[in-house]
Amino acid sequence: MSEAPLLEVRNVAKAYGRGKRRHEVLKNINITLNEGEVLGIIGESGCGKSVLLNLISCLEPVSGGQLFFKGQEYTGKKPKDVCRWFQVIFQDSEAAFDPKMTIRESMHENLKLLAEGTKNANQRIEDMVSMMGLATELADRYPRQLSGGQVQRMAIARGLVTEPNMILCDEITSALDVSAQAMILQYLYELRKKRGLTMMFVSHDMALCATFCDRMAIMKDGEIVEIGTPEQIMDHPQHEYTKLLLDAVLYTR
Ligand SMILES: Nc1ncnc2c1ncn2[C@@H]1O[C@H](COP(=O)(O)OP(=O)(O)OP(=O)(O)O)[C@@H](O)[C@H]1O
Ligand SMILES: [Mg+2]
DSSP states (O other): OOOOOSEEEEEEEEEESSGGGOEEEEEEEEEEEOTTOEEEEEEOTTSSHHHHHHHHTTSSOOSEEEEEETTEEOTTOOHHHHTTTEEEEOSOHHHHSOTTSOHHHHHHHHHHTSTTTTTTHHHHHHHHHHHTTOOGGGGGSOGGGSOHHHHHHHHHHHHHHTOOSEEEEESTTTTSOHHHHHHHHHHHHHHHHHHOOEEEEEESOHHHHHHHOSEEEEEETTEEEEEEOHHHHHHSOOSHHHHHHHHHHHHTO
16 A cells, blocks of 8 residues: 655745746745655755745745645645644744743644644643753743743744644754754654654755755755755765755865
């Protein structure tokens, strides 16, 4: 019996503006992701990584193509219809939290999106906060009362309270120092092991992606130019652009 992949992105395109102002930012994107897989997305600034995550999570509509979750098309749905499946975690988590709400209050807002409402809400929140290695009391603070690394871990915890099938991480470690970065990756790694969480992991850091991801997609100017396992990408790059990125990694070592 063949099971449908968790996520399929089929010929997806995105353009902004009309007429002469129209500009295409994503062209013919195809991705298939199985349950439990972690896909890294690498590419230069402006190549369309964040837009791609927004399309998958229905924060923005596609201009063309189709999206499937477990074989069912969901193109055109609203974010609240898919929040059970996908949660996006952004780079600037402090900005993603309402400064006038405690972390716990923000997390309650996320839980309100679920059909079953806020049943056992506090327990769920505290479980997730502990799972990210944070003291539960920290949930009663305001975002500005936490360190950058703590806010980022709270953002992941908030993404997880709705128990999504998949998290879409947009440069979630790039604003942090190396030790805070390592800690977050360690928690994500354990989540993967414990819950088989499926992930898309946008990063500028090729070496980091190669150690953390099952497959890597290389993007350039709104297209995926190459996709493969870290070994294929790092040891046998096919595309000129991938080779260029690899040279840059070696050069900065
Ligand atoms: N709402 C919008 N309206 C018009 N253009 C947009 C909009 N959102 C994004 N773009 C354009 O789409 C392109 C891709 O943007 P995107 O934010 O996905 O880049 P990125 O790969 O995430 O870059 P970075 O690594 O800097 O975060 C950019 O040229 C950007 O200017
Ligand atoms: Mg971005």
